[in-house]
Amino acid sequence: MAMEETLPPMGVHGMGHKIRRKEDMRFLTGKGTYVDDIKLPNMAYLVFVRSPYAHAKIKKINIEKAKSIPGVIDIITGEELEKAGLAWIPTLMGDKMMVLPTDKVVFQGQEIAAVIAEDKYVAMDAANQIEVEYEPLEPVVDPKKALEPNSPLVRPDKNSNLVFRWEAGNKELTDKVFKEADIVVSQDFYYQRLHVAYMEPVGSVAQYDPVSGKLTLWMTTQAPHVVRTVFSLVTKIPENKIRIISPDIGGGFGGKVYVYPGYVVSAYASIKLGRPVKWINTRSEDMKSTAFARDFHIHGELAAKKDGTILGLRIKVISDHGAFYGDANPSKFPAGLFSICTGAYDIKAAYVEVTGAYTNKPAGGIAYRCSFRVTEAVYTIERLVDILAHELNMDPAELRLKNFIPPERFPYKSALGWTYDSGNYAAALKKAMEKIGYYELRKEQEEKRKKGEIMGIGISTFVEIVGAGPADLFDIVGIKMFDSAEIRIHPTGKVIARFGTRAQGQGHETTYAQIISEILGIPVEDIIVEEGDTDTCPYGLGTYASRSTPTAGAAAAVSARKILDKAKKIAAHLLEAREEDIVFEKGKFYVKGYPDKYKTIQDVALAAYTNPPPNMEAGLEAVTYYNPPNMTFPFGAYICVVDIDKGTGQVKVRRFVAVDDCGNIINPVIVDGQIMGGLTMGFGTAFMEEIKYDENGNIYGGSFAEYLIPTAVETPKWELDKTVTPSPHHPLGAKGVGESATVGSPAAFVNAVVDALWHLGVKHIDMPIWPWKVWKVLKEKGVAS
Template sequence: MTIGFGSTRRKEDARFIRGQGHYVDDVQLPGMLHGAVLRSPVAHARIVSIDTAAALQHPKVHAVITGADLGEQAWMPTMSADVQAVLATDKVRFQGQEVAFVVADDGYSARDALALIDVEYDPLPAVVDVRLALEPDAPVIRDDQPGRIDNHIFDWEAGDAAATAAIFARDDVVVIEQEMQFPRSHPAPMETCGAVADFDRVSEKLTVWCTTQAPHAHRTLYSLVSGLPEHRIRVISPDVGGGFGNKVPVYPGYICAIAAARMLGRPVKWMEDRSENLMSTGFARDFVMRGRMAATPEGKLLAVAVDVIADHGAFNATAQPSRYPAGFFSVFTGSYDVAAAHCAVTGVYTNKAPGGVAYACSFRIAEAVYLVERCVDCMAGELGLDPVELRLANLIRPDQFPYESKTGWVYDSGNYEAALLKALEIADYAGLRAEQAEKRSRGELMGIGLSFFTEAVGAGPRKHMDMFGLGMNDGAAIRISPSGTAQLSISVQTQGQGHETTFAQIVSAELGIATDDVDVIHGDTDTTPYGLGTYGSRSTPVSGAAAALAARKVRDRARIVAAAMLEVAAEDLEWTTGRWAVKGDPSQGASIAEIAVASRGPIELPLGIEAGLDAEAVYDPPNLTFPFGAYICVVDVDPGTAHVKVRRFIAVDDCGVRINPMIVEGQIHGGLTDGVGMALMEMIAFDEDGNCLGASLMDYLIPTAVEVPDWETGFTVTPSPHHPIGAKGIGESATVGSPPAIVNAICDALGVRHIDMPCTPSRVWDAMRSKGRPAQ
């Protein structure tokens, strides 16, 4: 019997390793039809006409739906108070945009019929360079918006511009400036997006199985778009084959399946293929950034400033839970104690698919950390200091926590120096530098890169966070059976993180019930409490806290029942694991199982105390949580091919209290691998006409076991002071910290100041030639 925290086996793996997971594409319903989406082959064009007659003559086609058929449902709200076309009506605005939806007996017939639809396009100039999109003569992409004359979406800033400028103007400071890009990348989950919609015309109840990380948020959006009352919509998210932010948004294919099911009175399934997923579903990043940093000649960091142009694609669909359009970028001061800081972010429309999902990081934090960590390395080079020395001299000290950054974030806790020193010890940093010097004497290219990051996770404080006007709180509900087993319902949705194990361990630790006796229910809006879903590492910081608080309510109720059972006052009882006992006489007590039986039995309970031990909690966190880490990367660059090999990677993370260390390690390994992909190979590129050049896994490369080293990990534990169990979240930290460490290592190997991601062999080759290194 396992109770509490520790590296227990994942409960959900029994079905996965046997191939018995149940995914959306496994859903089979009587009379089910299949849908396929016709997508625009061009990035920008007026739609002159859509002729569906030939497609409707196909013997297996039941319907062809266009934007005109959808009426008011042809547009849907996004997460950023914008609207997005479900099916294009006036014009197409990116290659791959949805134009029509075919419903047929089977998926093959539906896709065959797409070729029978005749769409006449009047091509328009496309703009995919975010800087060109701001030019006065740039084609206006969102001319559906009344009065719009350009592609500018918003301007947002944080910090103190005047104080920052004053430091940069001083004569006694050293200033570095570096422009860099964080390229558009894609989560590329193993399972693509899809939905099955079933509408019962008698009960007027809509059931939607879909690949979503946020079932309750989807239900609300489906209600807004369809006009159906929310209580008549049930959203089921079964097993999800990876999400990484890609499955947070509501995609047009979901709405089309719902519309078709209501129109035809039969279930309709839509599943996208890999090219559709890469071309048209939510992207991340795509920022042009200019960072400036000021320091004393001795190495005291004084000020940081950044200007960002953010490419949001054709529709502003950014998953941004704060009440500010680029709020999370303001953590760009990172882990350093500076005197002043200022950032300015401009959002822009381009002829690309909508971007801005929280891809394995917390809403722009990966970009912010990348910027500051690259700038720190540039400053170290300018001052002639070792990057470790500069970081150690400027990290926020333990006695400064809670620390309010110059952009208004309050970091909850940390011991940054301890984490960095531990990473240096594991790496044998002095030995690495000696090895590097010896290799350089032989002309070998070895690089050592560092990064230190602070994450901001647990989107939820209602005073700061909001999505669709719904806040960001999450609930948990516990039902205790008369035999003392438990069923925990949670509002977040798992996509491989091990929620069924981790959340069972939280309840186990609070109530002393064996983890095997705690079932975790998720992914069904009819059986789980309302919440905003899983992304931005918010599961444990928000929903995990709700689970802990609900369990404590159960424990408090059990104390009252136990007092009645033992005929003592409640205040005379003390809690030991799984048991309330009389103080000073531990032999007199009752276990949770015994109390559960008694709570529904004949004993007389105090007035106002109901039978049973069930409890619910909704958690509104007082603040975000701030996990952190120190990473060291060692790379070797082949001088003949410019191929980069990540030879060693040391990751020391602090996510507060670790519920299941094995699961924590697994999430770190995944995030580090993700970082290798972003740093070395992943980029969704476009040609000047807006054609997507990364629409297959032959063009959009993702890392495999061949490209990654054996990860070397360590940890420190600095509990969050405001979280009920001291946990901070870990799911995305490694993705935040790894790209700058890798790029810093490559720059160190080549002796160059900067190279943009992804550091492909061609880019590395150009950087080598820029240093005058002869070809080999």
């Protein structure tokens, strides 16, 4: 069916309408404005010299030759930054990170010196002429070895490689439950290091105005307000003299929450030189030096009764954070929200322990399409549940149905302390089973097995936790995690709405407008949504961890309702009636019983400026800083069918059914787009992507030639469906959804592959499941053809 037929034109289209994305005209015609599109008069270019070593002492940096190249304006090293107090800056997790090193380098690809030149190519040539004398040091690559007492130290300012040790749950109770259990299953999982392969590499343009003393920074950040505050605290530039603009962003996926050295050095250089300075990473620089995701070494155990009742969960993790602890977690959660790992199941006792290690790699631990480690948690529990089902010789769907938290138990308090807002896990799984024809597939699998064909079915019934705050529990560098919406209605009824979040492709310009349209009955095309300019937008914590709908989306609803309250008063005045008698419907106010004599919201807007009731201030606007009472807990049931080629080990995803539940939906096409994109990323995780290092800390490859991401050719066909279980505390009953599919799907793929091979004695294969890994197993088991 053509898009034309399915998508209605714009108009008063609130919640649940499949309207086209307002921003797409700009994006699809190449008219977006990204950081690299910012071109200012007299702008200089910054390029970094990067370290070839993972760990080395810097003995000397010879810059003379480079400096003499025509067009080179300046060269900035760590020594100079140190004098300005900027060689090290705080990370969002209360650690410190090097902007430029003064003593030693701590990962391959680290920024060592910045060349600023009249143009980018001169800067690149000059960077090649900078000679750095190194004394190589023994690198720390394996996080387990990093924690051994005799390990070399990654950090010059620390006396161990321990980042943190964190635990949650009741250890005694969990140990007791494990002793009493009929069966305990255990497995080691490695959730591999991933690169956040957004389309646009990170960069910034800094412009310092010596007359006003104002610093304007265009940057690829998902959290402009927080970055402004941190910049101000570090540089002592007054916060109202720093303006951060995140223009259009070509994908963020968590990788653009981190504060990169380039942001700081471009700002410093612009202030020093009095001219604008641009820095844009190349793709391979980005791959080698930006913050990475995952890298969790997990040991998981599940205890159960013979009949499949799950009793306890015990998990031990070693996490690799690279050289700086730069995760963007809320500060009270060193291992993010990993403690959501009891998942969709009613588990009495659980205990989790996470130990973080420094290694000679770029900073890691960022939440790549993941609400702070939810992805690792979901993978662990969903793999363990499948292993338990197979060990017990039970059907993995039946085992899940037996252990789900039943719908009547919500709000449900988990063993690790979270209060789930709402859920109906059995409904989602049953819908997915029906859609895919689960029992017929099991029969088919049995038949195929008899013929020696290899087919598997994998399930993942995940639960997420998204939408941070509440503010008393969640903060980033002390700043409470709320979010904001300001709505202004002009006299002619046209609207401008501004937010503390910042979309990177999610479609906020459309969905926020739909929220306002839903409540005020104003057509979506009359509502302009703006984000990402700290001079104009209300303060907010930004867009990551699927928090925009639960927080800023809620703020939009509350602001719109505040406006509606005032509008009702104005309407009563215009209709010469009592406020209690005013009815509001589809953009029209009328007196109860007299729907034909009405005033439109646009009439009321005009009156707010021309004829407000006596004693009422003019204007029609509202701002809300929304502190959510709880997180939202979206969930879903995914089922994947795979066929494995015995000759090559190639896994073919034959079918994939995804039933998602994100509560009430604002825009169904946007939500489906989010899920399809997320599934594709989960597919890449399961089958293709990994950042690896050799024993010297050299990155393998470091370009898209080796780091494979799925294209349209590899990507399976996704079959989508929904259940709707509204969030009881969100003003619109909505939950977040942007990350669900990336969080939930890897376990479904891996479960399907292991399900296909279990009868051969295969219990686990670590991701990415490359064909050769499967082929090796088939060969070992004597079934490769």
